[in-house]
Amino acid sequence: MQPLANYAAQDVNSKGRKIKEDSPAYRDEFQRDRDRVIHSAAFRRLEYKTQVFVNHEGDLYRNRLTHSIEVAQIARSVARALNLNEDLSESIALAHDLGHTPFGHAGQGALNECMLDYGGFEHNLQSLRVVDELEERYAEFLGLNLTFESREGILKHCSTKNAKKLGNIGKRFLKKTSPSLEAQLTNIADEIAYNSHDVDDGLRSGLINLKQIQEIELVATQYQNVLDTYPKLDERRTIHELVRRLINAQVVDLIENSKAILEEAKPTAIEDIRASKKSLVAFSDKMQEHNLELKRFLRNNLYTHYRVVRMTSKAERVIRELFAEFFEHPELLPDKISDKAITAMQEQDAIVCARHVADYIAGMTDRYAIAEHKRLFDPSETT
Ligand code: MG
Numbered sequence: 001m002q003p004l005a006n007y008a009a010q011d012v013n014s015k016g017r018k019i020k021e022d023s024p025a026y027r028d029e030f031q032r033d034r035d036r037v038i039h040s041a042a043f044r045r046l047e048y049k050t051q052v053f054v055n056h057e058g059d060l061y062r063n064r065l066t067h068s069i070e071v072a073q074i075a076r077s078v079a080r081a082l083n084l085n086e087d088l089s090e091s092i093a094l095a096h097d098l099g100h101t102p103f104g105h106a107g108q109g110a111l112n113e114c115m116l117d118y119g120g121f122e123h124n125l126q127s128l129r130v131v132d133e134l135e136e137r138y139a140e141f142l143g144l145n146l147t148f149e150s151r152e153g154i155l156k157h158c159s160t161k162n163a164k165k166l167g168n169i170g171k172r173f174l175k176k177t178s179p180s181l182e183a184q185l186t187n188i189a190d191e192i193a194y195n196s197h198d199v200d201d202g203l204r205s206g207l208i209n210l211k212q213i214q215e216i217e218l219v220a221t222q223y224q225n226v227l228d229t230y231p232k233l234d235e236r237r238t239i240h241e242l243v244r245r246l247i248n249a250q251v252v253d254l255i256e257n258s259k260a261i262l263e264e265a266k267p268t269a270i271e272d273i274r275a276s277k278k279s280l281v282a283f284s285d286k287m288q289e290h291n292l293e294l295k296r297f298l299r300n301n302l303y304t305h306y307r308v309v310r311m312t313s314k315a316e317r318v319i320r321e322l323f324a325e326f327f328e329h330p331e332l333l334p335d336k337i338s339d340k341a342i343t344a345m346q347e348q349d350a351i352v353c354a355r356h357v358a359d360y361i362a363g364m365t366d367r368y369a370i371a372e373h374k375r376l377f378d379p380s381e382t383t
């Protein structure tokens with residue numbers, strides 16, 4: 001394997017973990033981060049959380065676990081091609097969605113609305129809360145005690161208000177500087193993954209069709225390429241051949257354009273990357289346009305399809321009703337959280353109480369949220 005670029009993240013130069021630990025014997029620090037993410041409860045629950053399609057709509061669609069694995073695959077390819085740290089990119093990719101609520105974006109929007117008077121809800125910040133505090137597995141610390149570099153990558157976005165409360169990890173949002181290249185590329189790998197797999201799931205579910213999607217230039221080019229090469233291919237294979245070309249075109253563009261940017265910027269150490277106000281890993285302008293066009297198409301045709309919207313509105317109602325009921329009656333929460341929430345209420349601290357409720361709801365899978373809603377509101381359900 002090629003040596004890492006001198007501006008790559010290296011575990012020997014890591015800014016370390018909040019609680020100091022001995023180095024592992026046969027792994028480096030970022031491999032250990034990745035392994036801790038894989039063994040976390042929040043990671044396992046990703047299997048039953050969805051982005052666009054709600055879990056019980058079928059086993060054929062992506063869930064957040066398969067999405068995170070696809071992001072890790074793309075991020076590792078890009079990291080390796082740019083001589084950056086694959087293990088760190090993988091750790092960030094596998095952890096990046098740990099804080100997502102059930103029911104994808106609908107769930108998060110609804111929970112944020114419920115939390116407006118109590119500090120709001122941001123899924124990136126919640127992913128950080130999961131690895132910093134909410135996982136209760138290790139004897140010596142709360143959370144997973146990950147390295148600064150993994151935590152920096154997990155916190156992709158953050159409001160100024162919240163950044164001020166976060167110390168070191170929040171500083172870059174105030175100074176408007178950049179995280180490591182591994183964090184930057186994993187963020188773009190996330191976009192490549194979801195745009196491409198939403199095309200795939202959208203086509204296979206029949207909510208969008210091959211004819212309609214050719215209004216997008218990038219898709220039309222790749223589709224024509226499949227047709228020219230395999231004129232008699234059945235639809236299922238045609239869709240896969242199209243989607244893999246879409247991913248490949250974006251990945252190749254990202255690698256080549258980033259190489260050119262880095263050659264020109266000539267960073268010599270990770271500090272140069274972190275001091276930079278602009279991204280040094282990016283699509284070409286042309287691919288950026290294609291990417292926006294694809295996103296716009298998905299927004300107008302898939303995410304706002306009436307079947308998706310119906311499910312979305314049901315999901316929002318479930319989250320709103322769960323929040324309202326638990327917040328008003330914290331004694332309905334399971335024992336451990338209930339104790340914390342009730343104590344907060346007795347101390348007249350509604351903000352802390354609301355945060356416990358939000359943590360509980362955000363940790364739910366789609367099916368658990370539906371079951372919990374039934375248990376609370378359907379008198380014929382046993383609890
Ligand atoms: Mg994602």
